[in-house]
Amino acid sequence: MPYEIIEHTADIGLKVWGKDLQFLFIDAAEGFFNLVTDLDALRRSDPGPYHEVEMNFQEDNAEDLLMHWLQELLFAFSVRHSVLVEYHFATLTPMILRLKAQAIRFDPSRHVSRHEIKAVTHHRFHLIKIRIGWEAEVIFDI
Amino acid sequence: MVKIDDVRWEIPLSYKKGMRVPGRVFCDEKNLPKILNDHSLEQVANVAFLPGIVKYSMAMPDIHWGYGFPIGGVAATDPDEEGVISPGGVGYDINCGVRLLKTNLREEDVRPRLRELVGSLFSAVPCGVGQSGEVRLNRKEMRQMLREGSAWAVHHGYGIAADLECTEAQGCLDGADPEAVSERAYERGADQLGTLGSGNHFLEVQAVDQIFDPELAEKFGLETGQVTVMIHSGSRGFGYQVCEDSLEAARRALGKYHISVPDIQLSCAPVHSPEGKQYLAAMRCAANFAWANRQCLMALARKVFEHFFHRSAKDLGMDLLYDVAHNIAKFERHEVNGKQKMLCVHRKGATRAFAPGDPELPACYEDTGQPVIIPGDMGRHSYLLTGTARAAEETFSSCCHGAGRAMSRTAALKAARGHSIRKELEDRGIIVMARSEKGIAEEQSAAYKDIHEVVEVVVRAGLARKVARMRPLGVIKG
Numbered sequence: 239m240p241y242e243i244i245e246h247t248a249d250i251g252l253k254v255w256g257k258d259l260q261f262l263f264i265d266a267a268e269g270f271f272n273l274v275t276d277l278d279a280l281r282r283s284d285p286g287p288y289h290e291v292e293m294n295f296q297e298d299n300a301e302d303l304l305m306h307w308l309q310e311l312l313f314a315f316s317v318r319h320s321v322l323v324e325y326h327f328a329t330l331t332p333m334i335l336r337l338k339a340q341a342i343r344f345d346p347s348r349h350v351s352r353h354e355i356k357a358v359t360h361h362r363f364h365l366i367k368i369r370i371g372w373e374a375e376v377i378f379d380i
Numbered sequence: 381m382v383k384i385d386d387v388r389w390e391i392p393l394s395y396k397k398g399m400r401v402p403g404r405v406f407c408d409e410k411n412l413p414k415i416l417n418d419h420s421l422e423q424v425a426n427v428a429f430l431p432g433i434v435k436y437s438m439a440m441p442d443i444h445w446g447y448g449f450p451i452g453g454v455a456a457t458d459p460d461e462e463g464v465i466s467p468g469g470v471g472y473d474i475n476c477g478v479r480l481l482k483t484n485l486r487e488e489d490v491r492p493r494l495r496e497l498v499g500s501l502f503s504a505v506p507c508g509v510g511q512s513g514e515v516r517l518n519r520k521e522m523r524q525m526l527r528e529g530s531a532w533a534v535h536h537g538y539g540i541a542a543d544l545e546c547t548e549a550q551g552c553l554d555g556a557d558p559e560a561v562s563e564r565a566y567e568r569g570a571d572q573l574g575t576l577g578s579g580n581h582f583l584e585v586q587a588v589d590q591i592f593d594p595e596l597a598e599k600f601g602l603e604t605g606q607v608t609v610m611i612h613s614g615s616r617g618f619g620y621q622v623c624e625d626s627l628e629a630a631r632r633a634l635g636k637y638h639i640s641v642p643d644i645q646l647s648c649a650p651v652h653s654p655e656g657k658q659y660l661a662a663m664r665c666a667a668n669f670a671w672a673n674r675q676c677l678m679a680l681a682r683k684v685f686e687h688f689f690h691r692s693a694k695d696l697g698m699d700l701l702y703d704v705a706h707n708i709a710k711f712e713r714h715e716v717n718g719k720q721k722m723l724c725v726h727r728k729g730a731t732r733a734f735a736p737g738d739p740e741l742p743a744c745y746e747d748t749g750q751p752v753i754i755p756g757d758m759g760r761h762s763y764l765l766t767g768t769a770r771a772a773e774e775t776f777s778s779c780c781h782g783a784g785r786a787m788s789r790t791a792a793l794k795a796a797r798g799h800s801i802r803k804e805l806e807d808r809g810i811i812v813m814a815r816s817e818k819g820i821a822e823e824q825s826a827a828y829k830d831i832h833e834v835v836e837v838v839v840r841a842g843l844a845r846k847v848a849r850m851r852p853l854g855v856i857k858g
Contacts, residue, residue, distance in 0.1 A: 243790060245788035245789070245790050245791065246445065246788060247418050247420075247444045247445040247451075247785050247786075247787075247788055248444060248445070248446070248451065248580075248785045248788075248789075249789070250788075250789055250790070274509060275509070309624065313564060313567075313568070315510075316568050316617050317564075317567045317568055317570075317617075319510050344509075344510050345510075346508060346509060346510040346511050346815070351508050351509040351510070351578075351815045351816045351819075351858075352509065352816060352818065353509070353578065353579070353816075353819075354508070354509045354510075354577060354578035354579060354858060356472045356473060356579075356617075356620040357472040357620050357623065357624055358624075359447045359472075359645060360447070360627070360631075360644040360645050361447035361448065361643070361645050363644075377447070379447065379472045379473075379620075380578070380579050380789075
């Protein structure tokens with residue numbers, strides 16, 4: 239698994255690994271959406287066509303960029319019920335993210351409900367370079 | 381930690397360089413290991429770093445690990461002494477709170493058709509991930525709702541005028557400025573008014589099963605066997621976004637005000653600063669959203685009962701007993717070193733508990749003190765308490781807010797493996813309906829501290845008096 243669920247007394251978190259930033263950002267997104275719903279079941283039940291989600295933003299460093307990414311995923315899910323299933327990064331550097339993604343519209347009457355994520359917290363949040371790529375940890379308020 | 385007495389512990393100033401006041405933890409010996417097991421005491425010490433904090437960084441007996449602040453944390457700052465406001469000291473779910481609704485039904489009136497009643501509530505009350513509410517507002521209406529809180533809901537047919545008097549702050553904080561709120565918060569809140577949410581939020585049908593103080597219970601209109609309804613929810617996506625936006629603004633302003641905090645989740649700004657004022661104006665909008673939300677949820681519950689029993693809500697005696705906020709910051713007058721000061725009291729998983737005679741209480745509760753509603757977990761009891769003068773002296777009139785988690789969600793799922801929590805509760809006469817089976821396992825009784833022990837600590841500490849205890853009959857969850 240490119241990520242694992244970590245424990246927090248009332249909430250839940252992810253520890254994520256990626257051989258490069260792109261893998262890490264995708265793994266973090268897959269982990270995030272799997273906390274919200276069953277991503278495999280969703281992909282099986284809705285083979286397409288998907289709707290497009292576009293994101294463009296920049297930050298001062300890779301850690302802030304990851305925080306921003308997770309906040310964007312949460313916003314896309316909360317407001318448009320978008321679950322990203324295909325990722326096409328036009329640019330992903332430690333400071334810039336440009337992406338066109340394909341997404342499935344989550345429908346609570348058809349899809350598995352897991353957790354309602356309220357927020358991406360700064361609690362213990364970090365992104366570090368390790369010997370074989372990148373590692374991040376994040377706790378979600380649920 | 382230094383033991384003060386059987387239920388009071390102190391984290392001395394010497395524990396960590398940078399603490400401005402000592403920590404004060406309310407807890408008994410039995411539950412101390414649970415607290416020592418997580419990182420919440422470190423968080424009590426970290427809160428003591430906040431500029432302008434007075435007396436103590438406090439923690440109630442339901443304390444557990446939060447972000448920045450512990451859950452169960454209370455901290456008051458003095459705005460005249462460069463005191464700060466901290467969005468993390470209120471939390472993501474701004475004005476998460478509880479309300480208790482009475483009925484004149486008896487347990488035997490609902491027991492034979494309990495499953496049907498809980499099913500009707502589950503169909504009528506939107507709950508769980510991605511569920512929208514029926515109350516849709518355009519931007520102009522939303523702004524009005526954010527300014528008016530519960531009163532907006534009542535004026536639009538969700539409740540009666542008497543509900544307002546029995547709501548903390550009459551269900552509206554003055555100074556809510558819809559202009560202080562981001563576009564994103566509006567978008568996240570757009571379809572969420574009148575929705576319960578998920579996690580530990582619930583709507584519960586209960587029966588009063590024990591009266592501790594007959595005189596107070598009579599004044600509150602409660603007797604053994606009576607059916608009550610409890611609702612636990614907050615400001616939904618709207619409040620979460622306000623917190624996220626404000627935390628980011630506070631984080632970026634730390635350098636500007638030369639504030640150093642040991643945890644970024646404790647980011648804060650002086651109450652009188654532009655960032656502080658902006659957060660307060662937005663937080664008050666979110667608080668008012670939450671009160672309007674609980675008001676709409678209560679109106680849905682009343683409607684279900686009306687249909688179900690073919691009697692009007694008035695005829696069923698469905699009066700609101702009280703509504704309390706347990707994630708909020710309020711400006712209140714309290715005594716510090718013999719002087720009355722206007723303080724900014726942060727309650728992060730703590731309930732206001734005003735003593736009898738407090739001028740902010742409605743006339744009907746002037747003699748009794750403020751009703752303090754403490755929800756337990758879905759397999760154990762909930763409590764009704766009242767505030768005391770001791771709480772006014774010692775904890776800025778604050779008390780615990782619930783049982784407090786003792787087990788992580790993943791540990792709870794592991795513990796539930798091989799047996800059905802839903803079935804076990806049914807065997808004990810409690811019907812649970814939820815959108816997520818895993819959600820039931822995560823919220824099982826074993827994941828929480830024993831509510832009875834938590835309540836005993838605040839009672840022994842003199843922070844509250846016990847009035848009555850309610851037993852769950854039926855629970856709906858997200």
